[in-house]
Amino acid sequence: MHIFTAFLTGLIFGVGLIISGMTNPSKIIGFLDIAGVWDPSLLLVMVGAITVSYFAYRKASALARPLLGDEMQLPKSREVNRRLVVGSLIFGAGWGLAGYCPGPALASIATGAHEPIIFVIAMIAGMAIYELMELFFNWK
Amino acid sequence: MIDWANFTPWASLAGGLLIGLATSIFVLLNGKIAGVSGILGSLIRPVKKDILWRLAFLSGLVLAPLAYGLFAVLPAARIEANSQLLIVAGLLVGLGTRYASGCTSGHGICGLARLSPRSLVAVIAFMSTGFVVVYIMRHLIN
Numbered sequence: 001m002h003i004f005t006a007f008l009t010g011l012i013f014g015v016g017l018i019i020s021g022m023t024n025p026s027k028i029i030g031f032l033d034i035a036g037v038w039d040p041s042l043l044l045v046m047v048g049a050i051t052v053s054y055f056a057y058r059k060a061s062a063l064a065r066p067l068l069g070d071e072m073q074l075p076k077s078r079e080v081n082r083r084l085v086v087g088s089l090i091f092g093a094g095w096g097l098a099g100y101c102p103g104p105a106l107a108s109i110a111t112g113a114h115e116p117i118i119f120v121i122a123m124i125a126g127m128a129i130y131e132l133m134e135l136f137f138n139w140k
Numbered sequence: 141m142i143d144w145a146n147f148t149p150w151a152s153l154a155g156g157l158l159i160g161l162a163t164s165i166f167v168l169l170n171g172k173i174a175g176v177s178g179i180l181g182s183l184i185r186p187v188k189k190d191i192l193w194r195l196a197f198l199s200g201l202v203l204a205p206l207a208y209g210l211f212a213v214l215p216a217a218r219i220e221a222n223s224q225l226l227i228v229a230g231l232l233v234g235l236g237t238r239y240a241s242g243c244t245s246g247h248g249i250c251g252l253a254r255l256s257p258r259s260l261v262a263v264i265a266f267m268s269t270g271f272v273v274v275y276i277m278r279h280l281i282n
Contacts, residue, residue, distance in 0.1 A: 003196045005169045010197040013162035013174060013245075014204020018215065020155020021148050023205075026218035030146055032267075032274040037143040041152040046248060048156020049163065053253035056164030066171030073172050074254070075241075080261050087240025088247070092266030094232025096273030098221040101244040102176040102237060105230075106198065108217065111205045115219040119230040126234020127181040135185075 002068040014107035020045040023108050025099025032096050094126075163250055166197075175246025176201070177237035236266075 021027045021041055030039030057074075065071055095101050100108075100119050108116035163174040170193070179194050186194075205214055221229060237243040240262055242251060247266075251259020 002170050003192050006193040007196040007200040009162045009166040010200025011204055014201040015208050016155045016158030018208050020152045024217040032270045033278055034271055035275050037141050039143040039146045041148050044149050044152040045156035048153045049159040049249045050253045052160025053163045056167050057254045060167045068169045069171040084240050085265050087236045088262040088265035089269045090232050091236030092269030093273050094229040096270040098226050098229035103245050106201045107204045110202050118226045122227040122230025123234035126231040127238050128184050130235050130238035131184045
């Protein structure tokens with residue numbers, strides 16, 4: 001059952017991304033172009049998603065365990081460190097270059113367009129580079 | 141100046157609410173954070189008991205345009221980047237999100253909804269370089 005709800009989560013998440021316009025890279029670039037003609041749509045996506053999620057996480061923190069699982073697996077780290085900042089700066093640069101972040105890119109690879117496929121293959125390669133750095137160079 | 145021609149407040153708000161519904165289902169039923177980069181990236185060196193649910197989540201995400209297509213015509217996507225740029229961007233996004241333990245979903249939505257100071261720092265950082273890169277691409281190069 002928890003496998004099915006994971007599938008359902010991905011499906012609803014993806015449909016939400018499509019409806020909100022976030023699978024269109026030119027809308028992302030339009031949001032990031034604050035010096036040009038600015039498209040604030042992404043802000044409203046965040047407002048909608050965060051408002052609903054806020055109540056869910058509040059409810060979740062009061063639960064001893066999730067309805068279909070043994071334990072709540074919420075991040076415990078509270079440390080603002082170099083990894084977090086440098087990693088996010090790198091991510092933002094890539095995000096601005098193409099207008100894709102991981103969710104919308106994955107929700108676009110079955111549309112028939114070749115660009116998201118190229119992006120996703122490169123993104124997985126980037127993730128693999130991270131794993132190698134962590135594994136062999138004890139990258140922290 | 142607001143781009144009124146492309147601004148889609150209601151559709152974006154509605155899509156956002158749906159994304160919120162998805163993250164809510166995932167935390168209340170499965171007890172997990174809907175962070176796309178972590179769910180995908182952790183499959184590279186997988187923990188056996190986590191493989192199936194990760195694949196299930198990703199399958200749902202990938203199949204979303206097909207499900208959407210059953211009811212309506214998919215909205216057009218305009219991609220300005222050429223192949224070389226897509227590759228560089230993909231590498232940076234893959235590396236950066238894993239190093240930072242999260243992307244727009246994990247930090248931008250789930251993290252901010254949990255009022256995590258870490259995620260707020262991440263969002264400010266990735267939006268900053270996003271703004272700078274788009275400024276360079278749109279206003280300095282072109």
